Amino acid sequence: MTDLPDFNAMTDADFRALARDFVETNYPDIPRYTLGRLHWDEVKPWYLVLSEHGWICPTWPREHGGMGLTAGKHLILIEEFERYGAARVNDIGPVMLGPLLLKYGTEAQKAEFLPKILSGEHVWAQGYSEPGAGSDLAAVRCEAVLEGGDWVINGQKTWCTLGMDANWIFILARTDKTVKKQAGISFLLVPMDAPGVTTRNIENLEREAEFCEVFFDDVRVPADHIVGGVNEGWTAAKALLGHERVFIGAPRLSAAAMTRLKRIALRAGVWHDPVFRDRYVALQCDVADLGDLFETYVDKLRGGQTIGADVAMLKIFQSELYQRISELMMEVAGEEAGLAQAPEGDRQLHAAATWLSARPTTIFGGSTEIMRNMLAKAILELPS
């Protein structure tokens, strides 16, 4: 890894130029402007480039191998990578587990796991959801029992994004059945190659294997593979969901979709239509507002503040805005909206692909209904 300059001391314009040059110079020969997620074998070259240059974990503190970027600089980085169409790397380690270990991990766990996230040696999956425990996450039934110095895990996880590519998974497991459900959950780190772990792929709406189910049959992990203490997993899980909702709230999906919407409108001949322009500009303003709101939360994260229930509004705003953009795209695309394949093989012009990719955004990371319930209860103090 090279010595990093003090990015935060640069002007925004200088940092933007640096980020632009970085991605243009270093992006490997892999697809750009992909709508779906690339698998590890496809995106690994980009992960490794980012890793070698010390750019893989933009928000981690520098003493732990991150770039230590302020929220504003992080947004610029996201914008420049999006502008170039850089593929999203498998970021469950950098974006989810890393910040959680920094907050709740032991020094030994930080020393063991953080460098392997940075180097790409460990590729992580998130094992929270189960059949019967999605919105009601505290209902997890996957169980871990201490036996001879090991946790012995039995149960099932589902909807694990790119879990088939991961060599480690963090899970929520029930470690005490006698207490209130939130109080009997622990957060465990499990290698996917441990005996007794099996996976089965699940296809997304575009018939691509994007998720998997993971089954645990008498899987043993050492007792110290627990983060945040026995039966303390719910606190860590909630903190992680707060982080997840901040990053899901990033404006990148919507901003990139606006670029595609413009191309589709030009192709359909409506770009100069005043009615279309009116709707386009309204969406553009919403994307700018979303960027401001996102920046507020990234600032909170960087300042070490706890992310409260109000982050639900960021998650709702982002996911519903992305869906609104995709719906206008479908209207504008006209008869091409119904095509199963991209027009002229150009995914950027494929309105249906964006529309399909926007559907799950109101489900993952907490569904819109649950987010509205959270706001109603915790912020508006309405009766539950």
Ligand SMILES: Cc1cc2nc3c(=O)[nH]c(=O)nc-3n(C[C@H](O)[C@H](O)[C@H](O)COP(=O)(O)OP(=O)(O)OC[C@H]3O[C@@H](n4cnc5c(N)ncnc54)[C@H](O)[C@@H]3O)c2cc1C
């Ligand atoms: C693209 C994608 C990626 C995902 N990746 C992962 C991952 O990597 N790891 C992981 O662990 N999970 C992952 N998930 C799972 C995700 O977290 C769950 O799908 C989500 O929490 C909803 O749970 P569920 O699917 O069981 O639906 P359910 O909880 O069964 O909900 C079904 C419907 O009922 C509504 N509903 C439920 N309870 C209430 C209520 N109290 N009030 C009002 N409405 C309610 C919900 O809003 C939803 O519309 C992913 C999901 C998607 C779509």
